[in-house]
Amino acid sequence: MDIIKINNISVSYGDNKVLKDFSMGIKKNGITAIIGPSGCGKSTLLTSLNLMLEENGGSFTGEILFKDKNILSYPKNDIRRMIGMVFQKPTPFPISIYKNLTYAPVFYGIKDKEKLNEIVKNTLIKTGLYDEVRGNLNMLATKLSGGQQQRLCIARALTVEPDVLLLDEPCSALDIKNTANIEEMLLELSKEYTIVIVTHNLSQAKRISDYTAFILDGQLVEYDETEKLFTSPSDIRTKQYIEGVYG
Template identity: 50%
Template sequence: MIKIENLSCGFGKHEIIHNLSLTIPAHQITAIVGQSGCGKTTFLKTLNRMIEEEGGHMSGDIYLEDTNIRNLSKELLRKKVGMVFQQPIAFPYSIEKNLSYVLKYHGVTGKAELEKEITSCLKKAKLYDEVKDHLKMSALKLSGGQKQRLAIARSLCVDPEVLLLDEPCSALDMKNTIAIEETLLELKDQYTFVIVTHNLAQAKRIADQIVFMDQGEILEVTEKNAFFENPSSELAREQIQYM
């Protein structure tokens, strides 16, 4: 569970998130939705303090279970709270090494254990069957959708508690979108997922909780069916009408 209390953040004198409070339940998919520019991605980046790496500032408190994230080193925080970006990132190594270097960094060194973990993470991301005979191939040769699933597999290598995903399917075809959505649905009993998406239909398919934002504020937080059947804000009603 993540508990957010009175969170504000921004860059310089420009505040983007305004006094936001929210609880993100464990082992669910929480979808952050709203119009472009409303602060969804900025909010997501506060959850592992990445906003500070980009020169931003934040105030308020964020708790991972009972621990204030300010009391965790950034290395430990980002092990517990991983992130997958909108643009798929594949490092210029083999598919295998994209995962093994993360595992080795976190103490997995035995060949058999490395192979086991690489296979497990690729299977979780629904990529293993497509690449199992090409693990020595450069990851740069993968398609965009395969790179995105590789990024998810790499994030899962450190067994995070929470995985943040920023528009992970925005540039993908239906096949890869379905694979990623199925991955999240199958793994939510093991991990907590927070996904930013502009695609309301995607949120309707996979989310448990909907957080609807506008201009850096939360307009409503509700269970998925309640949001789509009876949204409380006029802006949400307008957007759902044009799904």
């Protein structure tokens, strides 16, 4: 079942058209990877899904359905709560780890201290940070290592119980060990959440994703099960890209 359906959207920033007549469905749970060369529109696609596009000065035509309802028919804040996002560069708030994780729940009206503690604990466990930071919850989040910061950002996105998690090259600023940590965690999370990850790293897409979409110049070239797309791509351009002819 597709949790998100993208029907013929065109996205542009002013006069600059980034996605053209783009359609694609995203299956519930599991990991969908989006690959393609720089500037092909991958990140723009992600920001269209949670309406962050408009904060960056972009706009789209066409329709995007979330659980079979147009995303524009939901209040903007609800869409962003249900479709969480993690950015390329880790962006912890320069406040304590604890407050990073209670910031959004407090906004949504949770005041009970016990409940907040539980959210903090659960999200830290899910992101594998609990054992590393349990004694230091009042430490400034910006003092964590890069990998920990990124996992905290994922934990922060989970505090509002989203259905979908969008990740925009979450590992591009991290080393191999931290990348492995995050990949392992994403695999675990994909049992509960729908994960869409934009990545430059083809082997990462191959390692963790169930489905892969290849985008070129704002158009969907090929979208298939990851295994099939990487072993026997049906489009010559996909074949060239994964063989490293360009990109």
